[in-house]
Amino acid sequence: MKIALNGQWYSNKKNNGISRYIEDLYGRIFQIDKVNFYYLFLNEPSNSLQKVALNKVQFKHSVGLEMNKYMRTLWENITLPLELGRIKPDIFHSLNYSLPFFLKSDVKKVATVYDLIWVKFPEFFSRDTVLAAKRKFQHTCNVVDKLISISNSTKMDILKYFMCEPEKIEVIYPGVDLLRFKKIMDMEILNKVRTKYRLPSKFVLWVGEPRKNKNLRLLCEAFVDAKLSNKLPHRLVICGNRLTEWQEIKDIAGRFRDCSVLIENVSDDDLPAFYNLADIFLFPSLYEGFGLPPLEAMACGTPVITSNVSSLPEVVGDAAILVNPNDKNKLSSAIVKLLVDNSLRKTFSMRGIERASMFSWEKAAEAVLELYDSLVRI
DSSP, X not given: OEEEEEXXXXXXXXXXXXXXXXHHHHHHHHHHOSSOEEEEEESSOOHXXXXXXXXXXXXXXXXXXXXXXXXXXXXXXXXXXXXXHHHOOSEEEESSSOOOSOOOTTSEEEEEEOOOHHHHOGGGSOHHHHHHHHHHHHHHHHHOSEEEESSHHHHHHHHHHSOOOGGGEEEXXXXXXXXXXXXXXXXXXXXXXXXXXXXXXXXXXXXXXXXXXXXXXXXXXXXXXXXXXXXXXXXXXXXXXXXXXXXXXXXXHHHTTTTEXXXXXXXXXXXXXXXXXXXXXXXXXXXXXXXXXXXXXXXXTOOEEEESSTTHHHHHTTSSEEEXXXXXXXXXXXXXXHXXXXXXXXXXXXXXXXXXXXXXHHHHHHHHHHHHHHHHHO
């Protein structure tokens, strides 16, 4: 088969969840697929993607995330269909929720849906962004042959808010790279990372993209309450890209300067050590389509406290402490409970490692390839 992939949301800096998803999933697919040929539209593939692509992938340029949303929309609905007309793929797969409005009917159409945050929390976006997203996604539901949802939670959201045939939706979980995210026993590696980033001797960790749904203000308030009321020696390490671009993060850093540390641009190579060095991992998000950071933390044996909403209970199972993300006192109590009880931390550490082992990119890659095969057998 000839399979065309729209990866215009990808950045080789991997500073967003979609980039990491594309990098890890298609890195595995290109390694194991011996029969199909791919056209991957993106801006500047990473060295690792190019390395596994060999002669089975042709990279084609797309507009990148640096372009404004209007230019990206024009490229997706005018330039891309013209390119596809020349390629004549058997399958076209959009690696986000939107399909071009003008695609030939004879090509099988697939789209991946990560979350519906713009429906669940429209106040986080401009009105025109929400209206455009709803229109584009309903079009996708109308014409797509298969939707890949990254969780059952996201699948239920799709069926709740949009007219979509349930049999079109296939749930395929993302994975976690268990060769990278694991217990690190080499203290020299851990000490080098601690020194490099000037990490506190004892800390709790948050990792992610600094978006409004991440609930960082309540997280900080709950941690400070836990720390001061119980005289905990820990600090809160907030780790992510582009932190200084967010005014809310600047406000948090100023308000909680004595209790928190902001660390930008942690390298992918060093991230597993961050998880290993932390006593616990906090992730009280208001909404997630999947929630990869808690899974990475669990794979490293770091006990996790996360939210009891959206996809997060589905991902962590009984291997993490679940709390209401709107209840500061419950979150604070959970932090204290886990930090002062060594036995409880060991229990959740072991549970987390076992739970994380259930999610692999190999399984995800095999499921996507099976979906492609099923479409041409119809």
